[in-house]
Every structure is written in C-alpha cells, then in structure tokens.
Amino acid sequence: MQRIGVFVCWCGSNIAAAVDIETVVQAMKSEPGVVYSTDYQYMCSEAGQGKLKDAVKEHGLTGIVICACSPRMHEATFRNAAKAAGVNPYMVEIANIREQCSWIHRDRAEATAKAVVLSRTAVAKVNLNTPLTPGTSDVVKRALVIGGGIAGLQSALDIAEAGYQVDIVEKQPTIGGKMAQLDKTFPTLDCAACILTPKMVDAAQHENIRIYTYSEVEQVSGFVGNFSVRIRGKARSVKADICSGCGLCMEKCPSKKAKDEFNMGLNNRRAIYIPFAQAIPNVPVIDREQCIKFKTGKCGLCARVCPADAVDFEQQDSIIEERYGAVVLATGFHTLSLEHYDEYQYARQPDVITSLELERIMNAAGPTGGKLLRPSNGKAPKSVVFVQCVGSRDTTGCGKTYCSKICCMYTAKHAMLIREKYPEVDVSVFYIDVRTPGKNFDEFYRRAVEDYGVRYIKGMVGKVVPEKGRLLVRGSDLLDDSQVALEADLVVLASAVEADASAKGLATLLTASIDTNNFYTEAHPKLKPVESPTAGVYLSGVCQGPKDIPETVAQASAAAVKVVGLLSKDKLLSNPCIARADELLCSGCSNCEHVCPYGAVSYIEQELRIHGRNQIRRIAKVNEAICQGCGACTVVCTSGAMDLRGFSNSQIMAEVDALCR
Amino acid sequence: MVFDYYPGCTLKTEARELDEAGRRSAAALGIELQELDAWQCCGAVYPLGRDEIAPRLSSVRALAAARDHRRDLLTLCSACHHVIKRVNHDIRTDEKIRDTANSYMEGEQAYQGETKVVHYLEMLRDTLGFDELKNRIKKPLTGMKIGAYYGCLLLRPGKVMSFDNPENPSIMESFITALGAEPVIYPYRNECCGGYITVKEKDQAARTASRVIDSALEHGADCLITACPLCLYNIDVNGTSSKDLPVYYITQLLAQALDV
Amino acid sequence: MHQNNNYLVETAAQISGVNPKSCMKCGKCTASCPAFDDMDLSPHMFVSMVEAGRIRELMESTSLWKCLSCFACVERCPRGVEPSTLMEAVRLMVIRKQGGHRISADEIPELLDKRIPQQALTSAFRKYSR
Amino acid sequence: MSVDKQPFKPLIAAFCCNWCSYAGADLAGTSRLAYPAEVKIIRVPCSCRVNPLFVLRAFQRGADGVIIAGCHPGDCHYTTGNYYARRRMTLLFSMLDYLGIEKERTKLDWISAAEGVKFATVMNDFSKEIHALGRNTRFGDLRCTTAVAQ
Known part of the structure; x- marks a missing residue:
C-alpha cells in the first residue's frame, strides 16, 4: 500500500479564485492510500517544494499527487523535488486543475467538483505507480542546421567554435538566405552584404562545418542525441569539386529568360547561373527546366566552353546519410503572396512592388545598379508611396493575423534612404500604427519624419488606381478624417512575413510542432524560447516567429548554446516510460513487433521455467x-503481456474508474 | 442543359431587352431556361439586418422551387443574383434565419440551401465555356472596344458571391473577348455607380456614375456593358461625360454577336 | 441622453450581427468609400461610435442615407467588421421608429422619369421606409 | 423509481494524447476558452495507447460519452500512432453502436497543440450531442456499483 501525499496548489488566485481549495484538500483525505493532504499558495516555489520535502520525511510518503498547473509546465520540477526528498521521481502525478479546470470554468461549485474528480483520478493512478529508472543513451557529437541564412549560419558558427561538428543543409544553391538580398540594415544603415558575406566565408572555411547547398532533408528517424537523417543533394549538373567558378559558362549560356529569383524576378538570369557574385559555393547550377540542353537535347554550349570540364548533364542527385545529436531549425521565411490584395494592383501594375523588390532596386548589385527606377519604364520616380500592414493583422483569412514586426522599421529605412539619395522625391507612408520597440528604433523612425521629411499618414490605402501613366493611391487620413489621393510613380507594399513553405514538412519529419501560421512552436513561450517541444530540436530565427536581424542572431546563438550543452554530454537519460513484455505471458505472436513504429521489439528464444519445467520459448x-x-x-498484445511503464493498463483502468466514480 | 430561370421584376418592364436577348441567346446556345411559375420580386436589396425574415422569403421560395425541380437557379439581373445568392448563403450558414424562414414556407420539405445559384455569365463560363461560345459567334463584334462594368453586386462580398476575383475580375473581359471585341480594363469597373440612391440623392448618384464613365473613357472604351438595369439607368441617364458612352446589357451584345 | 443606451447598442449588434470591437482603426473602409464626400460621418467613425455606444448621434447622421451599400468596405476590411452592415442596422433602427419613413408614396411621381427601372423604386422604398 | 428531477449532468471521458490534444487542452485553458466541466481528461502518451477496453470500462462505469483526441494524421509524435487509433476505434465504435451505444456517444478527433479553439469547440459540440442523447443506460447491468440511480 502506498503512502500518498496530496498537495493542492492555489497558484496565487489562478486556481484558488475558481476552486475551493479546502474542499479538494478534505476530499482527498478519504481517498485510498492518502495519508496526508494539504495546500499551498505556490507549490512550485522554493517554499512549496520545501513543504513537499518536509511532508515526505514527516509522513513517510511513497507517492505524491500535485494538484496544480499542467504537467507540461511543472512535472519535471516536482519530480526533481521528489527525487531530492528521496522519493522516486516517477512516483509523482499531476492533477491539472488550472488549465483544465480553474481557467475555463466560471461556476465555483462546478470547478471545485471537477477538481476533486481530477485529483482523485491522479491519486488512483499513483496507487499503482512503480519506481522507474531512466536508461541512458549515447550522444552523437555532431549537429545539423537546416537553413543557411543568417540564423543558420550564426548557430552553426557558434556550435563549430565550441568545438563540435556541424552540417548546414540549405535548399538554395547558395547560403546567405534573405539577408543576402537586403541592401542596408536598420537602424545603423550598414550594408547587409558587408556584414553577412564575411560570416558566409567563415562558415565555408571553418574546419568543423560542412555545407550542403542545393540540398534538402528527406527523412529523419531517431531521437535526441541520435537522429539519423537522410539528405538529398540535388544535382547541380556542375561538378563542384573541379569547377573553378570562372563564370564562362554563364556568359555563354543562350537561355536568358528565367526570372532571377535573387532579384525578385525584376530581371532575368541564364539557365546556368550562380544566384549572386558572393555566393557560396561559387559553383553554378543548371536550372533544368530552363536549360535548352535538358529541354531539347541540343546546345551544351556551357560544357564546351568550360575549361575545367566541370559541366555534367548526367549528374544524379546524391544521398547523404548522417547521424546527429541535435538539430537546429533555421528555415526562415518568405513574403506573403498578394493574390488576395488585388486592390493594390500588384499583379497588374509593374510599379507596384514589394519591399523586398525595393531592396533589390536600391542595391548596387541589383537589377538597376542601385538606381531608384520605375520597373515599368526605367524612369526615375518623383513620388513614392509606402503601404504598411499588407496582409498582416488580417483576420479575414486573406492574410496573416499577426504583426510582421519588421515592416515599420524597414519602411522607415527605405523612406530615409530614398530621401537621402534623392531629396527631390516625395515619400509618403500609410500606416495603421508605427511599432518601433527596440534599441534606437523609435529614434530612427523619428529621424525619417523630422530630419528627412517623410510624410507619415495615419490611415490605410483602399485602392491603387492607375491614371494617366501614374498611380493614384486612394487612402484615408484618419487624423483629419479625410480621404486622400496621392499621385505616385512607385508604390511599395510591406507584404507580410510568412513561415517558409518547407517548415510544415520538416515539422512532420521531426515531430516538432508548428502553430496555425506554420511557425515552429517553442517548448515554453517564455522560459524555453529556442527549444522545440521535441527533445533535441532547436529553433533559430524567423522560423519561430517574425524577427529582425539582431533578434535572429541572438536567438541563433541561444539555440547554439543549447545544442552545445546537449553535445557536451556523453550520455543522456532516456524516458523510462517505455514498453515491457511479461515473458511468462508472452505468446510469441509477433503482433507487437509488426506494430512498433521504431522497430524496438524483437523476438528471442529464451529458456524459461514454467510449471517447474524448463522450456524454450519465443x-x-x-x-x-x-x-x-x-x-x-x-493494445495489439492478445495475451496481455505487453504493458507500458508509467501508463500501464491497470493505471489507466484505475483512472477511468476514479473519473467515472 | 436545363436551368430554372428567375428573371426578376425589372426584366419584365424597363429592362425587357436584358431578358429577351438573354432568352434568345440561350436558346441559340442550346441552353433551356425554364422560367419559374410563380416567382415574386426578390426585393431588389439584400436585407442586411439579421432579423429581417420577410424580405428573404421570396428568394427562399424561388430557391426551394428550383430544389424541387432538381435544377440550378439561373439569374441575369445583378441585383436579383446578389439577393438570391446571399439569402441562399444565409440559409446555409445561419440556423436562426433557416429555421424562421422555413416556418413561413408552405412546402413539405424544409429548404436547407440545396440549390446552386448561377448567374448567366457563370453559365456561359462554366456550363458552355467561353471557347465554345466563341465558336458559336456568327457576327463577331470585331473592332469594338468594350469596358466591362461589374459594379458591386456581382462581386461583393467576394467570400459569399464567389463570382470572380472581386478586385481583379476577368469573367466579363473573357466574355467580351469571346464575342470578338476588345475588352478595356479600367480601374472603376468594380466601383459603385451609386444607383441604389438614385431616387432621392440624384446629385450624388450622378457624381459617382460620372466617375465610372470618365474612367472608362480615359482608358479608351467605346461603350460599357453591364448585367444590372439599375447601373445601366444610372450611368446612362444620370451620368454626365465629355463624350458619349453608350451602355448595353451583356445579353444585347451577345444576341447581336449570335445574330439572334 | 444616455438612458436606454444599452438597449440601442444591443439592438444594433443584434440586427447587424457585427462586432465593432474587432475594428483595429486602420481606416481602410473610409479609404474605400465612394460616398465619402457626401457623408457627415465617415465609415470608420461610424464603427468607432457604435463601439462607444453613441447610437443616438448616429441615428441623426446623414451618412445613413448616403451609403451606397456597395460593400467595398466589407470586402476590404482586414478585420471582417462590415461597416456598411452596421450602418444598415442603424438605418433600420431609424425607419422602424414611428415617423421614421424618409419617403412617401405621394412624392414618388415627381421623382420619376421615363426610364427609371422598377428596381430603383423598390430599392428606394427598401432604403427609406419600413 | 423516483423521477430524476436533477438536470442531466453527463459524464464524458476524454483520452488525450500527450503531444497534441493534451497540449491543445492546455492552450484552450491558457486562452480561457470554456467547455463544459463534465469533460474530464485522461492523459495518454499517444492515441494509440487507448485500449478499446478502456472505452468499454468507461461506459461500464457510467460514462455517457467517450472521446479520443490525437494528433492530426501525419503529425503523430510517434509517426503512425494515430492511424492505429483510427483503425481500432472505427471498429470499436461500430461494434458499440451495434450493442446499443449510439455512435454519437463515441468520437475520435484530431486536435493539434495549436488548436485551443478547436479543442473547446469539439468538446462543446460533443457535450451538446451527449446532452441531446441523455443518460447512457447500456452496460449499466455490468456495473459493479449497487445503486446506479440514486
């Protein structure tokens, strides 16, 4: 018989306001096995845990029930407290009377009654708990970083610097990500390439880092400390090891009609290309959908001109199988496609562009050589209008419900840069709110208004109307309650930030959770912001939620520290709540072997002593x-031999009984 | 293909040409329009109040009749289409409206929103197909530059009407192309002409209508087409412009091109 | 002035089925409104005043009679607020009152012209009277 | 037998998998999304841990409805557990229906860790169904208690 102590937590007023604590405490006193029942304002506090330890000593407790918040919150806390008090940590059960009771039920009597039921269910379970001891497993001392943008690069560099091996997998032909496309960065206005490309080089040259570009993660199995990952390296059609990066192939390629993705489709590239001059690796890739050789069989000019004979039309995808101790997700973002916002005429009017397109136009290495020109006619604009929150903060299902966080600042940056370089150009910004929390951020925005004369209009744009070769931007000015119509030559839309399309598939592969917006969910929103709920998987950058560069880098380094902490261990404690077959009951039917998703069950021949005789049994x-x-x-075990420790048949049956009593 | 057809009151009076040309063209295209026996006026305005049941009933009756005939309900007038389609949506999504409306209905079987409401243009696009329409044209309207005037009622609210992209529609332009003419895309084609208030707020209605005309003229339209008698009236009669801009019903030009 | 105000707010909510609290005050409705020049209260003000419970003032507003019910505001509102539906609800509250009619059969003949479609008259009666 | 004048308070057992639906329930809680107190949750590692016997036991002990919630197909923490649950429970539910426990009293649904709203909605709807059906009387004869209706 267990000696169970029940501890009912008030959680300040979070529980106590809706549940009558005293009733629960008293009700538990008459439950079987309970020898002690008490309450405290904050069980998770040092004093609360002290109370638990004292009670163990005083009453000789063998089992503990905490009636408090979700086990997902503090189960580990109370298990550790139990351990410190000399009770096996797996003799602790939590009755979730906060998330599943006091926070959702207004009626005090009803909530109290439910709390009693949930508590006695936990007591019923603990009565059947057995002490469990975790096993151990080895840690593979290598990390995988998925995504080679600034987030992935920073995480990889930090892990590598700590002395561990890291592989970066990037699906594009080069590392660098979105930051490589940016012109200047706020609030300091330093050039993005000048601070990013050295990091790219550092990563490429680091002895602990291997980079797989043009590659994708295809399959993941295993668990924390020991993930097995299959990576598919897509065929570049160019042998990376012998290509010298001379660029002759690109010069001669006759296929010139592919949209240049790096320049946001504002100009064209060849079928054999490197995305940008500082790309790493500096090895071209053949876009097989555009390549004339692949389409018609005729051409092959690139192969003929290549002095190193590196072009290989026959090249196949390569498969890399590797084991990793930890995985960092750094899959980043793209900007929302604007088909639900046709009132802004993005699809119809070339002079309506997105902010990322403007970055390329402003960039000296971009399609206009850094000159601010209208895509429609290549002429200089006289007036530029920015529209904020396009697709952000939209609850109608057309866009995203969240604030994209970075638009206010990059728009201020764009407006300021335009006014600085072209003082004759009028710049206006339609905004709903200007959100500039961050070091020197509000000062930055105010400089755009006060020093650079950018006109900020509080209101939204209803429609962009093409008129006489220009764009009439029809909006509202809420501060003087008027409609305004601004003539513009260029309209720049701050389109919402959206999780990268690859995030969802990877979440499934890694069983990492994502939220309704396909951003990865952190293990705890405040206290575990860079861990995914799946052990051994960490989050870096915008894949977890919209962020600017400084925040991304900070989070990337934080994720790296977590990885390093994991890889520095030689052994990990494993979850002891695992299956076990009773050898005397097992009939050898193999059902369990077939159903196990991990191949963890195997069959052995063993000599058993049954009814006083030795028998060989399978x-x-x-x-x-x-x-x-x-x-x-x-569940598939027909003889009832297989059971799960910590969630045994008899434990769950006891819970059902207690719940229905 | 047979449709139940709901003409609406204006198509029996002022907009007779919209109706008659529509019937002639449908017949020529092998589409049978079976006019509902005892249809009543849809009320011309969709009742936005959630508590207005009576103004929804004529639509529900028409919808239930089509359901009983196991046919889709075809409309031609933009306003009728708007009202009937939205009431159908209410019946499908609002339990209270569905139950109350049905308590006023005579039929045995409660109406649950089973009927599909199809606009004439949707029939041309989805049932016949614009490619097929093009093949049937006898007298292509070659050289005509036509501005499609969508107005509000066919397009909005886009989620309920699901007629076309409400901000960048294309169905009428495809229709114009099929007739052999050249569509003129102008920014006010989906902005309101103000027809709703034409009786008491003439000046305002005239100003909104004129904006549409100016925009179409600036982009080089020779004429406008519409599916709405109220729009046609307001633009044609109240709108003022520097140049003459005739307004036709969609079916008028269709009949002309089909030579019926 | 504020007596029975809750009743008015509730009635507006009930008729419209719209929650003005979802408005984030972006002003896209006002930016989109083709009748703005003729309105004394712009669409975003209208929503804001319903939220503030100022229904009586709204019942005096000329905007009620200028709204074209073109649903541009409904279509473009990023929060699903439907300003024109709210306006319609308040308009219904006005015409449902004793003497709330804005049109009578007597004045019809002088408003008519030869080509006016029946639809225009039906619409007018729907907008201006019970 | 006295007429039951108390309003019907059903008893609903909800088996929730640890990774998705239990977390979904937590999210419903943190978002203060109410659902009826008669819904009581038992945590299991995976929906595939739910042995049909647990469901039978619940009905035997007086439950009026049993719901099992797991991760969405394809999202199972254990890769395929929810598929096993789907197959098993489909069979079990039709067998129970045959035995007189209406199909509406049993339910299997997918609720992710991000779907607090869905959790509350599913529980509200399920409870509404159970309210409409009234008390479950089947399997009462198998009950171990002496006084079923007091």
Whole structure:
C-alpha cells in the first residue's frame, strides 16, 4: 500500500479564485492510500517544494499527487523535488486543475467538483505507480542546421567554435538566405552584404562545418542525441569539386529568360547561373527546366566552353546519410503572396512592388545598379508611396493575423534612404500604427519624419488606381478624417512575413510542432524560447516567429548554446516510460513487433521455467534504447503481456474508474 | 442543359431587352431556361439586418422551387443574383434565419440551401465555356472596344458571391473577348455607380456614375456593358461625360454577336 | 441622453450581427468609400461610435442615407467588421421608429422619369421606409 | 423509481494524447476558452495507447460519452500512432453502436497543440450531442456499483 501525499496548489488566485481549495484538500483525505493532504499558495516555489520535502520525511510518503498547473509546465520540477526528498521521481502525478479546470470554468461549485474528480483520478493512478529508472543513451557529437541564412549560419558558427561538428543543409544553391538580398540594415544603415558575406566565408572555411547547398532533408528517424537523417543533394549538373567558378559558362549560356529569383524576378538570369557574385559555393547550377540542353537535347554550349570540364548533364542527385545529436531549425521565411490584395494592383501594375523588390532596386548589385527606377519604364520616380500592414493583422483569412514586426522599421529605412539619395522625391507612408520597440528604433523612425521629411499618414490605402501613366493611391487620413489621393510613380507594399513553405514538412519529419501560421512552436513561450517541444530540436530565427536581424542572431546563438550543452554530454537519460513484455505471458505472436513504429521489439528464444519445467520459448523483447513509449504494442498484445511503464493498463483502468466514480 | 430561370421584376418592364436577348441567346446556345411559375420580386436589396425574415422569403421560395425541380437557379439581373445568392448563403450558414424562414414556407420539405445559384455569365463560363461560345459567334463584334462594368453586386462580398476575383475580375473581359471585341480594363469597373440612391440623392448618384464613365473613357472604351438595369439607368441617364458612352446589357451584345 | 443606451447598442449588434470591437482603426473602409464626400460621418467613425455606444448621434447622421451599400468596405476590411452592415442596422433602427419613413408614396411621381427601372423604386422604398 | 428531477449532468471521458490534444487542452485553458466541466481528461502518451477496453470500462462505469483526441494524421509524435487509433476505434465504435451505444456517444478527433479553439469547440459540440442523447443506460447491468440511480 502506498503512502500518498496530496498537495493542492492555489497558484496565487489562478486556481484558488475558481476552486475551493479546502474542499479538494478534505476530499482527498478519504481517498485510498492518502495519508496526508494539504495546500499551498505556490507549490512550485522554493517554499512549496520545501513543504513537499518536509511532508515526505514527516509522513513517510511513497507517492505524491500535485494538484496544480499542467504537467507540461511543472512535472519535471516536482519530480526533481521528489527525487531530492528521496522519493522516486516517477512516483509523482499531476492533477491539472488550472488549465483544465480553474481557467475555463466560471461556476465555483462546478470547478471545485471537477477538481476533486481530477485529483482523485491522479491519486488512483499513483496507487499503482512503480519506481522507474531512466536508461541512458549515447550522444552523437555532431549537429545539423537546416537553413543557411543568417540564423543558420550564426548557430552553426557558434556550435563549430565550441568545438563540435556541424552540417548546414540549405535548399538554395547558395547560403546567405534573405539577408543576402537586403541592401542596408536598420537602424545603423550598414550594408547587409558587408556584414553577412564575411560570416558566409567563415562558415565555408571553418574546419568543423560542412555545407550542403542545393540540398534538402528527406527523412529523419531517431531521437535526441541520435537522429539519423537522410539528405538529398540535388544535382547541380556542375561538378563542384573541379569547377573553378570562372563564370564562362554563364556568359555563354543562350537561355536568358528565367526570372532571377535573387532579384525578385525584376530581371532575368541564364539557365546556368550562380544566384549572386558572393555566393557560396561559387559553383553554378543548371536550372533544368530552363536549360535548352535538358529541354531539347541540343546546345551544351556551357560544357564546351568550360575549361575545367566541370559541366555534367548526367549528374544524379546524391544521398547523404548522417547521424546527429541535435538539430537546429533555421528555415526562415518568405513574403506573403498578394493574390488576395488585388486592390493594390500588384499583379497588374509593374510599379507596384514589394519591399523586398525595393531592396533589390536600391542595391548596387541589383537589377538597376542601385538606381531608384520605375520597373515599368526605367524612369526615375518623383513620388513614392509606402503601404504598411499588407496582409498582416488580417483576420479575414486573406492574410496573416499577426504583426510582421519588421515592416515599420524597414519602411522607415527605405523612406530615409530614398530621401537621402534623392531629396527631390516625395515619400509618403500609410500606416495603421508605427511599432518601433527596440534599441534606437523609435529614434530612427523619428529621424525619417523630422530630419528627412517623410510624410507619415495615419490611415490605410483602399485602392491603387492607375491614371494617366501614374498611380493614384486612394487612402484615408484618419487624423483629419479625410480621404486622400496621392499621385505616385512607385508604390511599395510591406507584404507580410510568412513561415517558409518547407517548415510544415520538416515539422512532420521531426515531430516538432508548428502553430496555425506554420511557425515552429517553442517548448515554453517564455522560459524555453529556442527549444522545440521535441527533445533535441532547436529553433533559430524567423522560423519561430517574425524577427529582425539582431533578434535572429541572438536567438541563433541561444539555440547554439543549447545544442552545445546537449553535445557536451556523453550520455543522456532516456524516458523510462517505455514498453515491457511479461515473458511468462508472452505468446510469441509477433503482433507487437509488426506494430512498433521504431522497430524496438524483437523476438528471442529464451529458456524459461514454467510449471517447474524448463522450456524454450519465443518471446518479445523491447530494446529500451529504441522504444519511445507510444504504447501501440500494448493494445495489439492478445495475451496481455505487453504493458507500458508509467501508463500501464491497470493505471489507466484505475483512472477511468476514479473519473467515472 | 436545363436551368430554372428567375428573371426578376425589372426584366419584365424597363429592362425587357436584358431578358429577351438573354432568352434568345440561350436558346441559340442550346441552353433551356425554364422560367419559374410563380416567382415574386426578390426585393431588389439584400436585407442586411439579421432579423429581417420577410424580405428573404421570396428568394427562399424561388430557391426551394428550383430544389424541387432538381435544377440550378439561373439569374441575369445583378441585383436579383446578389439577393438570391446571399439569402441562399444565409440559409446555409445561419440556423436562426433557416429555421424562421422555413416556418413561413408552405412546402413539405424544409429548404436547407440545396440549390446552386448561377448567374448567366457563370453559365456561359462554366456550363458552355467561353471557347465554345466563341465558336458559336456568327457576327463577331470585331473592332469594338468594350469596358466591362461589374459594379458591386456581382462581386461583393467576394467570400459569399464567389463570382470572380472581386478586385481583379476577368469573367466579363473573357466574355467580351469571346464575342470578338476588345475588352478595356479600367480601374472603376468594380466601383459603385451609386444607383441604389438614385431616387432621392440624384446629385450624388450622378457624381459617382460620372466617375465610372470618365474612367472608362480615359482608358479608351467605346461603350460599357453591364448585367444590372439599375447601373445601366444610372450611368446612362444620370451620368454626365465629355463624350458619349453608350451602355448595353451583356445579353444585347451577345444576341447581336449570335445574330439572334 | 444616455438612458436606454444599452438597449440601442444591443439592438444594433443584434440586427447587424457585427462586432465593432474587432475594428483595429486602420481606416481602410473610409479609404474605400465612394460616398465619402457626401457623408457627415465617415465609415470608420461610424464603427468607432457604435463601439462607444453613441447610437443616438448616429441615428441623426446623414451618412445613413448616403451609403451606397456597395460593400467595398466589407470586402476590404482586414478585420471582417462590415461597416456598411452596421450602418444598415442603424438605418433600420431609424425607419422602424414611428415617423421614421424618409419617403412617401405621394412624392414618388415627381421623382420619376421615363426610364427609371422598377428596381430603383423598390430599392428606394427598401432604403427609406419600413 | 423516483423521477430524476436533477438536470442531466453527463459524464464524458476524454483520452488525450500527450503531444497534441493534451497540449491543445492546455492552450484552450491558457486562452480561457470554456467547455463544459463534465469533460474530464485522461492523459495518454499517444492515441494509440487507448485500449478499446478502456472505452468499454468507461461506459461500464457510467460514462455517457467517450472521446479520443490525437494528433492530426501525419503529425503523430510517434509517426503512425494515430492511424492505429483510427483503425481500432472505427471498429470499436461500430461494434458499440451495434450493442446499443449510439455512435454519437463515441468520437475520435484530431486536435493539434495549436488548436485551443478547436479543442473547446469539439468538446462543446460533443457535450451538446451527449446532452441531446441523455443518460447512457447500456452496460449499466455490468456495473459493479449497487445503486446506479440514486
């Protein structure tokens, strides 16, 4: 018989306001096995945990029930407290009377009654708990970073500097990501390439870093400390090891009609190309959909002119299989496609552009050589109008419900840069709110207004109307309650930031969770911001939510520290809540072996002593290092031999009984 | 293909040409329009108040009749289409409106929103196909530069009407192209002409209508087409412009091109 | 002045089915409104005043009679607020009152011209009277 | 037997997988999205851990409805557990229906960790269904209690 102590937490007023604590405490006193029942304002506090430890000593407790917040919040806390008090950590159960009771039920009597039921269910379970000891597993001392933008590069560099091996997988032909496309960065206006490209070179030259560009993660298995990953390296059609990067192939390529993705489609590139001059690796790739050789079989000019004989039309995808101890997700973002915002005429009017397109236009290496020119006719604009929040803060399903966070600042930057270089150009910004929290950010925005004469109009644009070769921007000015119509030559839309399309698939591969916007969910919004709820998977950059560069870099380094902390361990404690087959009950049917998603069950021949005689039996054996504890095998076991520790058949039955009592 | 056809009151009076040309063209195209026996006026304005049940009933009756005939309900007038389509949407999505409306209905079987409401243009696009229409044209309107005037009622709210992209529609332009003419895209083609208030706010209605005309003229239209009798009236009668800009019903030009 | 105000706010909410609290005050409705020049209260003000419970003032507003019900504001509102539906609700509250009619059969003949479609008259009666 | 004058308060057991739907329930809680108190959750590692016997036991002990919630297809933390659950429960539910426990009393749904709203909606709808059906009387004869209706 257990000696159970019940501890009901008030959580300040979070629980106590809706649940009558005293009723719960008293009700638990008559539950089987309970020898002590009490309450405290904050059980998770030092004093609360002290109370628990004292009670263990005083009442000789063997089992503990905490009636408090979700086990996802503090289960580990109370298990550690139990351990410190000399009780096996797996003799602790949590009754979730906050998230699943006090926070959702207004009626005090109803909430109290439910809290009693949830608590006695936990007591019923603890009565059948058994002490469990985690096993250990080895840690592979190598990390995988998925995404080679500034977030992935920073994480990789920090991990590599700490002395561990890192692989970067990037799906584009070069590393660098979105930051490589930017012109200047706020609020200091330093050139993006000048601060990014040295980092790219550092990563490429680091002895601990391997870079797989034009590659994607295809399959993941395993768990924290030991992930097995299959990476597909797409065929570049150019042998990277012998290409000298001379660029002759690109010069001679006759296929010139592909949209240049790096320049946001504002100009064309060849079918064999490198995305930009500082690309790493400096090895071209053949776009097989555009290449005349691939389309018609005739051409092959690039192969003929290549002095190194590096062009290889027959090249196949390569498959890399590698094991990793930790994975960093740094898949970044793209900007929202604007098909639901046709009132701004983005699809119809070449002079309506997105902010990222403007970055390329302003960039000295961009399609206009850094001159501010209208895409429609290549002439200099006299007036530029910016529209904020295009697709952000939209609850109608057309856009994104969240604030994209970076638009206010980059728009101020764009407006300021235009006014500085072209003082004769009028610049106006339609805004709903200007959001500039951040070091020197508001000062930056105010400089745009006060020193550079950018006109900020509080209001939104209803429609962009092409008129007489210009664009009439029809908006509202809410501060003087008027409609305004501005004539513009260029309209720049701050389109919403959106999680990269690859995020969802990777979430499935890694069983990392994503939110409704396909941003990766962190393990705890405040206290574990760079960990995914899946152990061994970490989050870096915009893939977790919109961020600017400084924040991205900070988070990337934070994720790296977590990875380093993990890789510095030689062994990891594994989850002891795993399956076990009772050898005397096992009938050797193999059902469990077939159903196990991990291949953790195998069959062995074993000599058993049954009814006083030795017999050789074929029985199931669970590999404890591989079993993840899903419990699929327990249900298919016809003889009832297979059970799951921590969630055993009898424990769950007892819970059902207590809940329905 | 047979459709139940809801003409609406204006198509029996002032906009007779919209109706008659529509019927002639449909017949020529092998589309049978079966006019509902006892249709009542849709009310011309969609009742925005959630508590207005009576103004929804004539639409529900028409919809239920089409359901009983197991046919789609075809409309031609933009206003009728708007009202009937939105009431159908209410019946499908608003339990209260569905139950109350049905309590006033005579039929045995409650109407649950089963009927599909199809506009004449949608029929041309989805049932016949604009490519096929092009093949059937006898007298292509070659050389005509036509501005499509969508107005508001066919397009908005886009989520309910799901007629076309409300900010960048293309169905009428495809229609014009199929007739052999050249579509003129002008920015006010989906802005309101102000027809709704033409009776008591003549000046305002005239100003909004004139904006549409000016925009179409600036972009080089010779004429406008519309599916709405109220728009046609307001633009044609109240709108003022520097140059003459005739307004036709979609079916008028269709009949002309089909030579019926 | 504020007596029975809650009743008015509730009635507006009930008729329209619209929640003015979802408005984020971006002004896209006002930017899109083709009747703005004729209105005494612009669409975003209208929403804001419903939210503030100032229904009585709105019932005096000329905007009620100038709104074209073209749904441009409904289409473009990023928050699904439907300003024109709110305007319609307040308009209904006006014409449902005793003497709330804005049009009578007597004045019809002088408003007519030869070509006016039936639809225009039906619409006018729907907008201006019970 | 006295007429039951108390308003019907059903008993609903919800088996929620640890990774998705239990977290979804937590999110419903942190977002203060109410659902009826009669819904009571039992945490399991995965929806595939739910043995049909647990469902039978719940009905035997007086539950009026049983719902099992797991990760969305394709999103299972254990890769395929929810598919197993789907297959098993489909069979179980039709067998229960055959035995007189209406199909509406049993439900399997997918609720992700991000779907607090969906969690509350699903529970509200399910509870509404159970309210409409009234008390479950089947399997009462198998109950171990002496007084079923007091």
